Amino acid sequence: MNSDKILKNVLFVASLLILLISGAMIFSLVRGSMLSIHQFGWKFLISSEWNPTQGDEHYGALLFIVGTLMTSVLALVIAIPLAFSTSLFVAEYFKGTRLASIVSTMVDLLAGIPSIIFGLWGFYILRPFIVSMGLSPQGYGIFTSGLILSIMIIPYATSLSNTTISMVSNELKEAAYSLGATRLEVILNVILPNARSGITASYILAFGRALGETLAVTMLIGNSNIMPTGIFSTGNTMSSVIANQFGEASGLQLSALVEIGLLLFVITTIINAIGKFIIKKFA
Amino acid sequence: MNQTTILSQKANANDLADSFIGRKIKDRVFLGVVILFSLLTISMVLLIIGTLVFKGHHQINWAFFTQTAPNTFDAMMAKSSGQLIPGGIVNGITGSLYLVLIASLIAIPFGVLIGIYVYENQQSKYASFLRDTADVLQGVPSIVIGLIAYLWVVVHVTHGYSVLAGSVALAIMMLPLIMRSTEESLKMIPDTLKEAAMALGTPYYKVIWRVLIPTSFSGLMTGILLAISRILGETAPLMLTTLGNPEITWNITKPISAVPLLIWQFYNDPNMVDLIWSSTLFLMGFVLILNLLSKWIAAKRKI
Amino acid sequence: MKKNSLFLALVIMLAAVNSTVKGQNSLSGAGATFPLPFYNMAFEQYSKATGEKVTYGGIGSGGGIRSLSDKVVDFGASDAFLSDKELSGMPAPVLHIPTCSGAVVVAFNLPGVQAIKLTPAVLVDIFMGKIKNWNDASLKKLNPSVKFPDLAITVVYRSDGSGTTNMFTDYLTKVSKEWAAKLGSGKTVNWVTGIGAKGNPGVAGTISQTKGAIGYVGSEYSFAQKIPTAYLQNKAGKFIRPSIASISAAGKSTIPADTRIMLTNSDAALAYPISGFTWILIYKDQNYANRSLAQAEATLKLIDYMVSANAQKVAAQVNYAPLPASVVKQAKSILRSVTYNGKPVIK
Numbered sequence: 066m067n068s069d070k071i072l073k074n075v076l077f078v079a080s081l082l083i084l085l086i087s088g089a090m091i092f093s094l095v096r097g098s099m100l101s102i103h104q105f106g107w108k109f110l111i112s113s114e115w116n117p118t119q120g121d122e123h124y125g126a127l128l129f130i131v132g133t134l135m136t137s138v139l140a141l142v143i144a145i146p147l148a149f150s151t152s153l154f155v156a157e158y159f160k161g162t163r164l165a166s167i168v169s170t171m172v173d174l175l176a177g178i179p180s181i182i183f184g185l186w187g188f189y190i191l192r193p194f195i196v197s198m199g200l201s202p203q204g205y206g207i208f209t210s211g212l213i214l215s216i217m218i219i220p221y222a223t224s225l226s227n228t229t230i231s232m233v234s235n236e237l238k239e240a241a242y243s244l245g246a247t248r249l250e251v252i253l254n255v256i257l258p259n260a261r262s263g264i265t266a267s268y269i270l271a272f273g274r275a276l277g278e279t280l281a282v283t284m285l286i287g288n289s290n291i292m293p294t295g296i297f298s299t300g301n302t303m304s305s306v307i308a309n310q311f312g313e314a315s316g317l318q319l320s321a322l323v324e325i326g327l328l329l330f331v332i333t334t335i336i337n338a339i340g341k342f343i344i345k346k347f348a
Numbered sequence: 349m350n351q352t353t354i355l356s357q358k359a360n361a362n363d364l365a366d367s368f369i370g371r372k373i374k375d376r377v378f379l380g381v382v383i384l385f386s387l388l389t390i391s392m393v394l395l396i397i398g399t400l401v402f403k404g405h406h407q408i409n410w411a412f413f414t415q416t417a418p419n420t421f422d423a424m425m426a427k428s429s430g431q432l433i434p435g436g437i438v439n440g441i442t443g444s445l446y447l448v449l450i451a452s453l454i455a456i457p458f459g460v461l462i463g464i465y466v467y468e469n470q471q472s473k474y475a476s477f478l479r480d481t482a483d484v485l486q487g488v489p490s491i492v493i494g495l496i497a498y499l500w501v502v503v504h505v506t507h508g509y510s511v512l513a514g515s516v517a518l519a520i521m522m523l524p525l526i527m528r529s530t531e532e533s534l535k536m537i538p539d540t541l542k543e544a545a546m547a548l549g550t551p552y553y554k555v556i557w558r559v560l561i562p563t564s565f566s567g568l569m570t571g572i573l574l575a576i577s578r579i580l581g582e583t584a585p586l587m588l589t590t591l592g593n594p595e596i597t598w599n600i601t602k603p604i605s606a607v608p609l610l611i612w613q614f615y616n617d618p619n620m621v622d623l624i625w626s627s628t629l630f631l632m633g634f635v636l637i638l639n640l641l642s643k644w645i646a647a648k649r650k651i
Numbered sequence: 652m653k654k655n656s657l658f659l660a661l662v663i664m665l666a667a668v669n670s671t672v673k674g675q676n677s678l679s680g681a682g683a684t685f686p687l688p689f690y691n692m693a694f695e696q697y698s699k700a701t702g703e704k705v706t707y708g709g710i711g712s713g714g715g716i717r718s719l720s721d722k723v724v725d726f727g728a729s730d731a732f733l734s735d736k737e738l739s740g741m742p743a744p745v746l747h748i749p750t751c752s753g754a755v756v757v758a759f760n761l762p763g764v765q766a767i768k769l770t771p772a773v774l775v776d777i778f779m780g781k782i783k784n785w786n787d788a789s790l791k792k793l794n795p796s797v798k799f800p801d802l803a804i805t806v807v808y809r810s811d812g813s814g815t816t817n818m819f820t821d822y823l824t825k826v827s828k829e830w831a832a833k834l835g836s837g838k839t840v841n842w843v844t845g846i847g848a849k850g851n852p853g854v855a856g857t858i859s860q861t862k863g864a865i866g867y868v869g870s871e872y873s874f875a876q877k878i879p880t881a882y883l884q885n886k887a888g889k890f891i892r893p894s895i896a897s898i899s900a901a902g903k904s905t906i907p908a909d910t911r912i913m914l915t916n917s918d919a920a921l922a923y924p925i926s927g928f929t930w931i932l933i934y935k936d937q938n939y940a941n942r943s944l945a946q947a948e949a950t951l952k953l954i955d956y957m958v959s960a961n962a963q964k965v966a967a968q969v970n971y972a973p974l975p976a977s978v979v980k981q982a983k984s985i986l987r988s989v990t991y992n993g994k995p996v997i998k
Contacts, residue, residue, distance in 0.1 A: 069552040076468070079461035080478055083527070086520055087481050090488070090496050118835040150385030158382065168386070170639050171393050176574055177635030178396070179581035179608045181615060182628045186396055188856065203805070203861065205846060216392055224574045225529050228567040232536035241351055247375035254351050263532040266483075270528060273486030279584060280849075288810035288847030299846065304489040305810075308584060309849065311491060312711030313812025313838040315737070326492045333487035337480065419695055420688035420969050424875065507940060508723045509679060509708065591681055591708030594695060603679055603706045615852055616709065617688050618875035 097323035139211030184284030229263025404625030463530025494585030533567025682715020682728030730814025780844035806845030807866030
């Protein structure tokens with residue numbers, strides 16, 4: 066009993082680390098944004114200006130918020146069917162075979178590729194492809210970066226899903242088969258409900274990865290501070306603008322960039338909450 | 349039992365779609381779609397990996413793994429005479445390994461422990477809050493995490509760019525992945541197993557150590573592997589915390605190099621761009637080895 | 652397995668502590684990416700010659716200034732000198748020592764065309780989006796022998812904050828009142844037309860892949876890649892091709908004692924008009940944050956090496972413009988003014 070209590074306390078103390086890290090992060094971000102918050106207030110959220118000209122500095126986050134949401138949501142929309150199919154392929158249909166092992170290893174390799182390489186691959190291979198399809202004159206834009214993002218987040222979406230799908234108890238599946246269910250019905254009615262928590266968790270983690278991705282997006286989105294007019298227009302994202310300008314920024318510009326970082330935190334929280342709420346409703 | 353009721357209800361419906369043939373067709377079509385999409389995914393992966401191998405394989409030789417990064421003049425000379433760029437990335441390789449090791453030493457124990465805590469307290473609001481916080485942490489851009497590690501460690505602890513700062517930044521990025529996959533893997537273990545162990549009077553820590561963790565081991569390994577793969581390729585946080593180093597070093601309070609930092613350096617240097625592909629191949633090779641290793645360990649431990 | 656991992660952790664800690672205790676003189680610096688290839692080469696040679704290790708991280712001029720301000724490096728490096736306001740924001744007085752010069756070149760992609768001439772006015776109009784097509788009359792007037800196609804001009808600029816942008820826009824501000832009023836100068840500006848690409852490779856890559864593109868790139872990059880660049884008309888009226896000689900020439904005009912000056916639009920007759928220094932930054936008094944006198948001496952020795960003949964020769968080899976002799980003299984006198992606790996470090 067004594068060791069149980071010790072263990073419970075150890076676990077609790079360990080859990081405080083995540084709170085400590087996030088709390089300290091928010092504290093640092095808020096402190097850094099104070100200058101910008103005082104200067105622009107609420108208008109920061111709805112202004113689409115980004116003018117670093119000395120003497121006329123005016124910053125607003127709207128452009129970047131829109132760009133981030135468009136690219137990340139697009140990435141998730143493309144990635145989910147691909148990742149889900151691959152997960153079923155590896156963890157259900159061809160579970161335990163050599164083929165499944167090879168496929169899952171190959172997909173996992175994607176996670177180790179630095180984002181700059183994805184950016185370059187997108188620049189040299191994907192971009193000319195999109196230009197040749199006539200979708201966009203330069204090949205840059207929301208669609209190109211969203212597509213690259215989707216490839217980058219597939220390993221995050223498949224990894225945990227594979228585990229949870231393959232861990233669904235055989236007994237449950239066999240019981241369903243013995244009642245005459247087809248494979249699809251077993252997937253929809255047995256596997257999905259049971260693995261739902263793990264699958265959802267992996268998609269949320271994948272979405273988080275998409276939101277925070279910087280380099281690959283910045284190399285393919287065109288970095289124009291305009292309001293995106295459509296899926297093939299250029300634009301800019303929150304992570305991109307922070308990574309691009311942070312190294313050389315100071316004063317008000319730096320504060321505005323830090324405030325964008327803070328906003329990213331807030332937006333991630335809101336979207337995650339919405340996503341989890343929707344999934345609960347679908348239960 | 350719910351599933352059985354649903355299925356028998358479906359079997360009683362009169363719709364064509366729910367008739368036996370309809371269901372079989374849907375089943376086949378779905379399989380076709382799954383295979384199609386999987387093939388699409390695999391072909392994209394092959395395309396990317398193929399490009400890397402094609403562009404980078406000729407720069408890989410023994411020197412690549414044993415020599416430090418070349419300077420721009422040697423690279424320029426080599427390029428103009430059509431030879432392979434001399435030198436290698438050994439300072440980056442040792443740096444990356446060192447950073448990953450220290451980061452793992454921090455992140456794995458904490459990540460697993462927090463995952464266990466959340467698993468053991470499913471209903472509590474606090475655990476829910478922890479889970480949500482971890483998911484949000486996952487979405488923070490790596491440059492922001494690098495900035496935080498710069499403020500906390502570089503400025504206040506080591507008073508200079510250091511391995512420790514880099515490892516802290518990388519560990520923060522690993523935490524959400526390890527924590528969530530630990531929790532989700534533990535959740536997939538049938539309750540009966542845990543209850544049986546506890547019914548035998550096993551102390552709690554032994555139940556975790558001897559029953560829960562081994563059973564969910566492959567899931568844990570998956571999460572750890574994904575986390576390590578991710579941090580191997582991260583550049584931005586390392587630029588703000590470890591700076592880089594032209595030599596091999598083991599000092600935890602001093603700057604160190606890493607393969608992604610070298611890749612960034614090569615990319616920005618007009619004479620050394622060709623080296624980025626072979627460096628990436630190294631990273632992928634390392635991830636591959638880790639992958640195979642973890643699959644082998646998981647196979648050995650299968651219950 | 653638990654025992655093994657604990658043992659491993661112990662070994663690592665011991666190794667880490669061990670190397671801390673050994674502590675040889677190692678210097679670290681951070682900052683500008685522009686001189687990175689030159690600095691790396693010079694530092695490598697310095698290490699070979701003296702045994703002192705030097706680590707340099709190209710994290711950007713802003714990062715370098717920040718690192719120096721936070722006192723986590725021995726020296727910072729920047730393409731843009733600190734303004735009076737920025738100097739007063741630093742915790743202690745900071746000195747600028749120039750190490751070499753570079754330039755911003757105007758690169759373009761016109762099939763079949765290797766060189767074009769541009770005047771400041773035309774350059775400004777292109778980057779402001781007023782001249783939209785290559786067959787514009789003003790371009791034909793400057794280059795009567797060039798066959799310009801009917802091709803739209805695509806401007807390419809740096810999406811990331813950079814000293815290159817700073818130098819380029821500083822020049823444009825000096826030669827055009829309209830540019831000064833509407834866009835001004837800075838490491839990032841509010842471009843009115845074109846696409847942004849990250850880093851020199853990003854801009855150069857975009858230009859080479861886009862027909863009709865025009866943009867600005869760091870000279871060391873364009874020289875190494877042999878990218879077609881424009882001849883610019885300088886203040887003296889001559890059309891100058893960017894080269895190591897014409898970049899060095901820009902430094903031959905009068906420089907203030909503290910070397911804080913933008914060399915753009917230089918008076919010198921043969922100067923390439925968009926040139927500038929890059930500096931190493933150090934504190935005037937080296938006794939801060941527990942720095943030892945030995946560390947201060949080592950830092951100054953390194954910087955002295957950088958401005959001396961051996962390192963300057965290396966600069967030219969890798970496409971950077973060496974400092975004119977007069978500037979080297981100024982640099983060395985600045986080094987002599989560095990103190991430790993009020994006493995000069997270099998006797």
